Amino acid sequence: MEVLRGDRIEVNSRDRASWAIGRISHRAFGLLGTAVLFLVVLATRAQPSTAPEHDVKAGFLVKFTQYVAWPSNTFTASRAPVVIGVLGEDPVLKRIELEAAGVTGSRPVVVCRVGTVEEASRCHLVFISQAESGNEAEWFGALKGKPILTVGESDRTMEHGAVMRFVIKNKTVRFEANLAASSDNRLELSERMLAVAAKVYRRPPGDSSP
Amino acid sequence: MKPERLQSGRGGVADGWRSWSAVVAACGELVSSATGAEDPPLFANLSFEQLSRIEITTASKRAEALAETPAAVHVLTGEEIRRLGATTLPDALRYVPGVDVAMINSSQWAVAARGFNGQYANQLLVMMDGRSIYNPAFGGVIWGAQDTFFEDIDRIEIVRGPGGALWGANAVNGVINILTKSAKETQGTVVAAGGGSFYEALAAVRHGFKISENTFGRVYAKYDQFGEAPLATGGDTPDAWNRLQGGFRMDSLPGDASTFTLQGDVHRVDQRFNYPFPSFTPPYSSTEIYDVTDTGANLLGRWTRHLSSDSVVTVQAYYDFYEQEGPVLHQRLHTLDFDVQHNAEVGERHAIAWGAGYRATWDTILPSRVMRVPGREQANDQLVGVFAQDEMALVLEKVFFTLGTKVEHNDYTGWEFQPSGRLSWHPTERQTVWGAVSRAVATPNHLSSGVVYDLSVMPPGALVQVRGGADRVEELLAYEVGHRIQPVERVSVDVAVFYNDYDHLLVAEEPGALIPGAPPVVPVYWVNSVSGHTCGAELALGWQPMDAWRLQGSYTWLEMNVDGASVGRGDEGSSPRHKFGIRSTVDLGRHWEWDTGLRYVSELEVGEVRVPAYVELDLRLAWKPSAHWEVAVVGQNLLEGAHFEYPRGTNPVTSEVPRSVYGRVSWRF
Numbered sequence: 001m002e003v004l005r006g007d008r009i010e011v012n013s014r015d016r017a018s019w020a021i022g023r024i025s026h027r028a029f030g031l032l033g034t035a036v037l038f039l040v041v042l043a044t045r046a047q048p049s050t051a052p053e054h055d056v057k058a059g060f061l062v063k064f065t066q067y068v069a070w071p072s073n074t075f076t077a078s079r080a081p082v083v084i085g086v087l088g089e090d091p092v093l094k095r096i097e098l099e100a101a102g103v104t105g106s107r108p109v110v111v112c113r114v115g116t117v118e119e120a121s122r123c124h125l126v127f128i129s130q131a132e133s134g135n136e137a138e139w140f141g142a143l144k145g146k147p148i149l150t151v152g153e154s155d156r157t158m159e160h161g162a163v164m165r166f167v168i169k170n171k172t173v174r175f176e177a178n179l180a181a182s183s184d185n186r187l188e189l190s191e192r193m194l195a196v197a198a199k200v201y202r203r204p205p206g207d208s209s210p
Numbered sequence: 211m212k213p214e215r216l217q218s219g220r221g222g223v224a225d226g227w228r229s230w231s232a233v234v235a236a237c238g239e240l241v242s243s244a245t246g247a248e249d250p251p252l253f254a255n256l257s258f259e260q261l262s263r264i265e266i267t268t269a270s271k272r273a274e275a276l277a278e279t280p281a282a283v284h285v286l287t288g289e290e291i292r293r294l295g296a297t298t299l300p301d302a303l304r305y306v307p308g309v310d311v312a313m314i315n316s317s318q319w320a321v322a323a324r325g326f327n328g329q330y331a332n333q334l335l336v337m338m339d340g341r342s343i344y345n346p347a348f349g350g351v352i353w354g355a356q357d358t359f360f361e362d363i364d365r366i367e368i369v370r371g372p373g374g375a376l377w378g379a380n381a382v383n384g385v386i387n388i389l390t391k392s393a394k395e396t397q398g399t400v401v402a403a404g405g406g407s408f409y410e411a412l413a414a415v416r417h418g419f420k421i422s423e424n425t426f427g428r429v430y431a432k433y434d435q436f437g438e439a440p441l442a443t444g445g446d447t448p449d450a451w452n453r454l455q456g457g458f459r460m461d462s463l464p465g466d467a468s469t470f471t472l473q474g475d476v477h478r479v480d481q482r483f484n485y486p487f488p489s490f491t492p493p494y495s496s497t498e499i500y501d502v503t504d505t506g507a508n509l510l511g512r513w514t515r516h517l518s519s520d521s522v523v524t525v526q527a528y529y530d531f532y533e534q535e536g537p538v539l540h541q542r543l544h545t546l547d548f549d550v551q552h553n554a555e556v557g558e559r560h561a562i563a564w565g566a567g568y569r570a571t572w573d574t575i576l577p578s579r580v581m582r583v584p585g586r587e588q589a590n591d592q593l594v595g596v597f598a599q600d601e602m603a604l605v606l607e608k609v610f611f612t613l614g615t616k617v618e619h620n621d622y623t624g625w626e627f628q629p630s631g632r633l634s635w636h637p638t639e640r641q642t643v644w645g646a647v648s649r650a651v652a653t654p655n656h657l658s659s660g661v662v663y664d665l666s667v668m669p670p671g672a673l674v675q676v677r678g679g680a681d682r683v684e685e686l687l688a689y690e691v692g693h694r695i696q697p698v699e700r701v702s703v704d705v706a707v708f709y710n711d712y713d714h715l716l717v718a719e720e721p722g723a724l725i726p727g728a729p730p731v732v733p734v735y736w737v738n739s740v741s742g743h744t745c746g747a748e749l750a751l752g753w754q755p756m757d758a759w760r761l762q763g764s765y766t767w768l769e770m771n772v773d774g775a776s777v778g779r780g781d782e783g784s785s786p787r788h789k790f791g792i793r794s795t796v797d798l799g800r801h802w803e804w805d806t807g808l809r810y811v812s813e814l815e816v817g818e819v820r821v822p823a824y825v826e827l828d829l830r831l832a833w834k835p836s837a838h839w840e841v842a843v844v845g846q847n848l849l850e851g852a853h854f855e856y857p858r859g860t861n862p863v864t865s866e867v868p869r870s871v872y873g874r875v876s877w878r879f
Contacts, residue, residue: 050265050394050463051253059253059261066254102252155607155639170522170553171265196258199558 056173057153057166058095064149064164065109065125067190071147074124075107082107085114085123087139088132117142125149128162136160147186158201163187167198174198263467263516280612280634280644282308282692282706282748286366288391293795293805295830295844296360297409297434297872299388300353305791305807307748307764308370308706309384312811312856315865316408316439316449317354317481320856323370323384324710325744325770325785328816329859332652332716333382333684335373339390339473340549341510341528344380346591347541347573348657355479355504355532357455359416359430361400361876364391370748371708372688374628374650375614378567378595382650382686383710392471393418393426393461399879406872408846410450411435424463431456439865440852447865448499451481468515479504484863485538486666487579488674490729494667497863502536521554537579544572558606563614564598573656580664583678589656591621610634622654623683640696648688654680658716658736665734672730676718679737685713702752709745714738715772742772758797765790783815786823803832803842811855819857819864825849838878845871 065082075082084100086093093113100109114120117139126148128136133154140150140160153166163181167174178201182189194200253261284306296302300319304311310327312320322331332349335342336356343356366388373381397418405411414432421427433454438446457475464470481502486495510528517523530545551565573589575582583589599614615629630648637643658680665674692706717740725731746768753761766789770782791809798804807828814821827849832842847853852866 050392050469056253056261056264059256062254063258063261099252099254103254169520169555170516172262172516173264174262193258196262 069188280632335381372650375630402876404874408870651683
């Protein structure tokens with residue numbers, strides 16, 4: 001039997017943006033050039049279209065700390081850090097560390113692993129992942145009423161009293177917020193953030209009225 | 211899309227050279243990170259909208275979403291396929307509940323879901339990355355010509371039951387979707403080679419590379435050579451064959467929440483068969499050996515865009531060319547297909563999907579030694595369709611009602627309507643109860659509507675001839691219920707029960723009255739004349755006693771109540787009444803894998819041919835000394851020297867499936 005060689009198909013196109021940063025000596029040109037340069041660089045700054053789930057969640061968790069107002073006596077100093085506590089060993093934790101390091105703004109963000117409810121009660125945001133969701137009822141129950149942003153991602157997270165919950169829709173990470181729980185915990189959630197939420201519960205969930 | 215906050219540097223203008231150089235340094239950092247030279251961008255610096263549009267790549271959540279689907283779904287992950295040691299796509303489907311896989315000879319299979327198995331089982335829609343690989347000429351899949359680079363298969367999704375509401379005509383009893391990984395996930399080079407007693411030789415190579423910051427590509431080539439299937443009467447069927455295939459895939463992920471994919475393959479398959487050609491001299495049939503060549507090529511482009519956090523649009527177009535040259539079938543087929551689909555969440559309670567499609571096929575069936583389509587050698591057919599589906603939350607998070615339909619116009623029967631209603635209920639976490647009622651149709655095609663096929667010669671000289679006369683759709687009204695539960699952490703149970711009511715099934719009738727002529731002809735009309743019903747149940751169990759050991763069991767029961775045999779597609783006894791399978795995968799330490807499969811298929815009666823029940827065992831042992839190397843030894847069908855699975859049409863020669871072993875080495879770098 002004869003065998004003919006099939007065609008090899010190769011993709012040859014290359015598409016790499018290249019930017020030259022010119023020398024600018026004159027201040028006026030310097031100002032204009034800077035502005036143009038920033039605009040140009042911002043435009044080429046690639047936004048990733050796909051990423052691992054825990055990276056995206058870590059991004060959300062750090063962002064949450066910037067769009068939530070804690071009660072006025074929560075922080076002891078103007079530069080006191082916002083503490084994120086993660087239950088268990090979770091890949092999210094490593095990523096939050098990376099994200100937190102890049103935060104610029106009034107408060108730095110730090111993350112730590114918590115092992116007991118006691119430790120968690122000293123955090124400002126507590127995240128319990130799907131893998132640890134067996135502990136949700138106990139932990140979120142114990143943390144209720146404390147000025148802590150509680151976040152989970154199981155089906156029953158909201159029933160356990162958490163303030164926010166991650167859900168996956170259409171292969172993207174979205175979140176839900178519970179205003180009853182946030183006001184129990186004396187937290188104020190920014191409208192800017194709530195506008196992008198997949199769902200906002202205004203009543204406690206488990207209340208089956210539509 | 212501008213990020214809300216800058217990673218480093220200060221927004222705005224700075225006075226003085228020191229500030230200026232700091233700004234330049236910051237830009238440099240931004241540029242180099244944009245071109246991928248340093249750390250990945252921080253997600254906290256994106257806006258909430260941007261974050262909500264990033265598509266996640268972990269498989270676990272997909273499994274959860276599937277657990278809530280109101281349909282009988284089974285997913286074979288790429289990892290499971292690798293550990294099956296499957297050498298062909300039908301092989302990979304052997305342990306899936308509800309799917310019958312029978313090897314006819316070395317290069318031909320009968321694959322069907324929920325009954326009516328046969329070499330040209332026409333009620334199963336099979337797709338590769340969204341491209342239909344169903345041959346519209348005779349309605350079926352030529353499995354020998356369908357292949358891909360196995361390592362790059364992301365998963366195979368099998369839905370048993372009618373998929374007409376979403377996928378259109380011919381998805382009557384199931385839909386199989388073979389999906390490959392994106393080029394971004396298959397970077398680097400993989401080289402594999404091996405051979406054995408039946409799977410005589412294999413060689414495959416794939417090279418994945420980065421084209422630019424957001425664009426990735428891969429190319430592959432593979433060669434497979436298979437030996438001869440043994441004959442029941444002794445000796446071997448002269449059906450050794452080989453295939454050569456190559457292809458590419460390019461995925462572009464530009465920064466505006468859209469993705470673009472371009473992929474294509476070319477293949478050439480050289481096969482050999484023996485066939486009893488009708489003859490007018492005693493013994494009235496002459497078995498001859500002949501060669502067949504299949505060639506094919508396809509190109510597919512798909513563009514997906516997230517319009518907002520709740521809405522996605524997908525546009526797809528593909529071209530497919532297929533040619534078979536042989537004394538039984540001589541076909542040249544061109545297909546051009548366009549599809550648009552929009553998925554959106556509307557309010558709190560509605561998830562809507564709708565779309566439109568157009569397909570044009572140019573099919574030429576040239577007269578062969580035994581087959582021709584008089585008056586219609588060339589069929590230029592067009593298929594236009596729209597579909598819409600709404601998943602409504604009757605009780606939020608608990609009860610969903612999905613109503614959908616596809617409406618299509620085909621050139622044979624005009625407008626066809628395939629509605630489906632599904633109800634799903636989640637009584638507790640990790641449990642889904644679902645039910646569905648659907649209508650699906652299988653349309654006439656180029657061959658079934660007009661073929662004249664010389665089957666045999668009745669002594670002393672009348673030609674028995676199949677004459678295709680399909681002129682309406684085969685209809686199915688299906689009633690299904692299912693229950694899926696994860697009672698404890700490491701156990702999953704999935705049950706589906708169905709009752710299928712068929713009308714106007716295409717069957718070959720009893721031979722009609724002799725038509726005088728030279729030669730005189732005894733016609734066997736192939737027409738839509740039979741009704742009947744089937745019912746069955748499929749059970750799938752999963753148990754993971756330890757992290758390193760996973761067990762999957764499945765049991766399928768099927769009762770068929772249909773009269774009349776059909777050319778190339780069997781009748782009541784064509785699918786087994788009981789099918790049972792167990793798969794065990796064990797990780798021995800970090801370097802060894804031991805995978806076992808045991809299966810039982812009960813007896814078949816295909817026309818006059820009886821196929822006895824059989825039990826078979828598959829084993830795979832793999833050694834992975836490092837992340838780069840894998841050496842595997844695979845034994846298939848180990849319990850018997852050879853066993854019979856399915857007859858070939860009316861060919862009295864019965865080939866069997868042999869006991870075989872092969873080895874495979876792969877190197878990844």
